[in-house]
Amino acid sequence: MPKETFFNLPEDKRTIICQVAVDEFAAYPFEQASINRIVANAGIAKGSFYQYFEDKNDLFLHIMQLVGEEKLKYMSSLIQAPYQYDIFTLIRELYISGIQFAVERPQYAKISKRILENKNSALYQEVMNSNMPTAYEFFEVLLKNAIVKKEVRENINVKLLAHLITSMNAVLIEYYLEHVSQDYDEGIMETVDHFLDFLKNGIGVNGTE
Amino acid sequence: MPKETFFNLPEDKRTIICQVAVDEFAAYPFEQASINRIVANAGIAKGSFYQYFEDKNDLFLHIMQLVGEEKLKYMSSLIQAPYQYDIFTLIRELYISGIQFAVERPQYAKISKRILENKNSALYQEVMNSNMPTAYEFFEVLLKNAIVKKEVRENINVKLLAHLITSMNAVLIEYYLEHVSQDYDEGIMETVDHFLDFLKNGIGVNGTE
DNA sequence: ATAATATATGACTTGCCGGTCACATGACCA
């Protein structure tokens, strides 16, 4: 937790510091991110930084909380009422939200991505623990429910599929940014719909198997 | 390229240096990997290291070549004659090889994984360029061919699917190591087959859509 | 105006990094 001093700061100064820190952590993984660069870019003295935060760790966890909160804003309506849609529509909306987040908050998205890649490291684990139950568990419940509702066939490996659906969100975002567009546009729908078609029906010829 | 001095070294010494370097690059990303630690663990003087290699970069690229060669050993028979099987069997065999590589050469696999996560960074790009055409392009050709052979339905997004199949290899490996087993055992077949069932048929109930 | 308290500062410490270099050691040949 940042020190009281940090929260006593005028809002614009606090905002600048956070903005600069976000840029730093988006550009470099934790170990390479530099407090020296952050204070230089934020225009504050190094000593001041340590009046605001315990240490580099403290700053990082604070930034991670901002990222988490922002991401939640994109998802919250979907997560809070997940059964208003059938599972495929829900996944569609979740993926679209994910891409939207990646496009509109690219720095935050970069930081998020690094966390998912480092699920085992001590620091990154602390982030995950403080956070929600994992997306993976969310999809597992969702799938089981969808099987009961006969939206999804019952002879699937639920654990594996939950894992795949979680991971493919990230894959889809990467694909979208790399091959479709840097901006949020109509292509997003097409890409997500292609993916959902695959998720529903696979790629085998009809009647096979 | 390592200097001539390195290749003049007795084989066991060369092997130790490489082994230690592999451990280092498996434990830390390039920027955090430490030449100091490597020379200490290998029991050589720092000056000696720079008799063998131009710099850290040089060592890393050499290690990457070893990793690439080793990985190729696991795949080569499949890649050289890709059309001896239908596409699903081929993907099955490729994925099994991938898991086998990850289980039997865990350090190499960790290094490989980091490369795929850093496709954009300058150094990691140099590795990719020196290497084969990407797995992604391989699967794209494969899919187009499978459509002609009517193994795969024709109304799919080939580019997207090629991307997904490539990425899901890594996802499957991660899932296998995390949830199924640390060793190579029978569970591997079951996991891969569950995945292929999904790839062929999707998860939707039959007749839906 | 004075005292007390909160905040700002940047030179400084310690530690590790990649890389260098003058010199030591050994191998081979005359």
Next chain:
DNA sequence: TGGTCATGTGACCGGCAAGTCATATATTAT
């Protein structure tokens, strides 16, 4: 034996990192 050349060595260099601290400057209460 002495000379030449390849190899081994670790103290050393400049640079940057995280974090500290004595001191300076505001701000507030009295």
